[in-house]
Amino acid sequence: MTGELVIDRLGLRFGGVVALREVSIRHHPDEVLGIIGPNGAGKTSLINAVTGIYPPSSGSVSYRGTPLTGRSPESIVATGIARTFQHNQLCGDLTVRENVLLGCHPRLGYGMGKAALGFGPARRAERRLRGEVEPLLELLNLGQVAAEQAHSLPYGLQKRVEMARALALRPTTLLLDEPAAGTSDEDRAALVRIIKHLRQEGACSVVLIEHDVGLVMEVSDRVAVLDWGECIMVDTPEAVAADARVLAAYLGVDDTPRDLAPSDSI
Amino acid sequence: MTDFLNAVWSGSGFGSLYGLVALGLVVIFKSTGILNFSGGALMAVGGVVAAGLGAQGFWVAAGIAVVAVAGVGAVANLTVMRPLLGRGLFPGVMVTIGLASVIEGTSGLLFGRQPRFLPDPIGVPTFDLPFGTSMSSTLAVALGLSAAATVLLAIAFNRTSVGLQLRAAAVRPEVASMFGANPGRIFTYAWAVAGGLAALAGALLASLTVADISIATFALRAFAAMIVGGVDSLGGAFLGGILVGVTEMLAGTYLGDDFRLPSTMVVLMVFLMVRPQGLFGTPEVVRP
Amino acid sequence: MTQSIAPPHLADPAQPRAGVRRTGLAVLAVAIVVALPLVVSPYWTTVATNAVLAFAIAAPLNLLTGNAGQFSLGNAAFLVVGAYTGAFVTFTFDMELPIAMLVAAAAGALVGFIVGLPSLRLRGAYLLMSTLAAHYILVFAALKFQTSQFGAAGAIFPPLRVAGVDLSGDRSMYFVIAAFAALIGLIITNIMRSGHGRAIEAVKARDVAAAACGISVARTKLWVWSLSSAMIAAAGVLQAYYLGSASVEFYTLNLAITYVAMILVGGLGSLGGSLLGACFVTLVPVVVNHLSEAYGGGGVLAHPHELQTVIYGLIIIAFVLLKPDGLIGFVRSAARRLRNGG
Structure with a gap:
């Protein structure tokens, strides 16, 4: 909605x-x-x-x-409401997948205490979230670079990672x-495709x-x-x-x- | 009343020593952005060198110590500080901590650790002041010298081309160098000035108490002075030093000697929480 | 903090072979730790105990400073908070060590929370100054507590006994401390491999983006401050038992700096780095003393203490300037060469 x-x-x-x-x-x-x-x-x-x-x-x-x-x-x-940033706001040391997983933070479902103990719930939740971000990585053509550190990517791809991270929040807007800005024609075409896709799905404005x-x-x-x-x-x-x-x-x-x-x- | 005034007099005197070290911290922070943790070591080694030359009288000994430690500061900048420009807080703090350790150990190897003394700058031991109070003449000299140093530095910063280059280099080193300033040399001046000021404080302290390389923690109050005055204000460093010194002596007089250092740290904490830009500093403008 | 090296425990677990290798390394490490005191002399057992204890203190500090980006000089104060809380609980209520450590950890968490509060408003040099002030204020409070509770000499700890078993021998002390260090290492690994570990790294690197991902920057910072201080305070109890006493003079700013030096030398934001740094910095005085004895103590070796001070400073400077990713950086590049079959 x-x-x-x-x-x-x-x-x-x-x-x-x-x-x-x-x-x-x-x-x-x-x-x-x-x-x-x-x-x-x-x-x-x-x-x-x-x-x-x-x-x-x-x-x-x-x-x-x-x-x-x-x-x-x-x-x-x-x-x-989710957003991306004009100037790259990725965590460069983290991998692309981890950056997108950051967008799943509101759905972690376990606290710092459980994380410290490291037992079942935290581990199961991590597996679930990793499953959730895969389709997003595919949608934005980031599957190939998912394990790369974000700072090693060209600028246009970094912008796409930002968008994947925002979409991982499952926004309605x-x-x-x-x-x-600063991306190639190819990136621009991908952007048009993604925005039209979101428009058609009616998942988010x-x-x-x-x-x-x-x-x-x-x-x-x-x-x-x-x-x-x-x-x-x-x-x-x-x-x-x-x-x-x-x-x-x-x-x-x-x-x-x-x-x-x-x-x-x- | 007598106790109170005596605490204020001696507090201003000792505070002016913190102010001298804090001036050096501000000059370095203002120009290079480095938070210098070696101010105490520079001060202590200045005291040790001056006291080693004690037979020459205060002024000659202090003068040589100031020049020598200014040299130490310049060399420190040329060797280990320059590569740090633009690398952020942690590397700068750690290298200056390492520098302090090197200075302390080297001083120990060269001069030993036995306490040394330095004669008073002027013959009279104390001045009499109203209400039956008095002030040590060395503290009065310290107050005068650090006030003079503050004024001279402020003039140098605001009225000379070196000062202009220093301020420009602090904001945009690459732009400053486009206009013919040489940030490398400018930063060396800043470190030399900081070393000289710290050594002057060390020599005065040596004549007040004793010269000892391990008293570097004495100068931690300079951080409080720097924050209270405002990290980018020279006059603020001097007045901040006085305020911290007076607080310390009042706490010592009315609460007990063990409250002295903690009271300065409470002042530091209060300023950080209530007015981090200090009395005369520029508030940080947050707008990306 | 400009180091941009990914902590190895954040490496992508999608590579199962890396996981197997990591488990193998962990087993090897445990084997070495267990076997060590059985094969080396009591002297080296003491050195190893010092190193492992240093790791148990440096690792939580590295979580705070290396991972969360909160540069703190408050760790010596957290040690004294732990030691004195532990001493109070032990002497007043006659409690066993585990209880004393738990209570000390709770006290450490509370004090860490309070010391961490300025981090919500201040950053950089200002935040560091607030931890400096906190150090002196806390140590002063500890001094007043010491005078009222334990007398001028500080708290004297009895030989360590747990459930009636004497653990005060060199070897058993080593095992107790190593077990605690392993627990600390496990907790930190678990956190940094979880979503909260990602959040911690995000708060350090991009706090605005972290908030835009629904991460509460304030809550994350305060969690790390509390957790890190709790672990350091618990370690403070063990340290006091190990040293046999706790007195305010021991908990200096220089002690706090020593642990910061360890994480710098070992590698910021890396658990393995905390271990390497703790071992390295612990070994420096040992090596200098040995050299001094071996070469008859002529020249500068006649003053091993001064020499140690100089070398310690030079090491700190050298690592910042020449090897900012620390000793763990050597390990990583070696591992990379091995993987690439070079």
């Missing part, structure tokens, strides 16, 4: 720097929502605020009607932060942050545009592609009066 993620007038500031201003986005169940915007528009800040890494300065986030604002990152994960506007247009149901910390529009890919404000934001031609831009584009 995927759920509805509601971002309501979210604000985030660091000292005097405003990273997000009154951002409101409603992410529907089963939807792939693309978020685009120029560098520094606040895309990553938005994900960080939603997942509890930065406490928002104002506004609120809720998921399936449960408020997320003020909760710790690990408890937000428990509601069904997946937030992808620039999954295609996706929020996709990307610089590659073409990729976003290809897979998204709707696209939100951020500029200078504000959400200037949310609409279908076609409508966004045709909008003058989006062009202005990307080209830096600022002939659109800011106060005319709708900020409550729910």
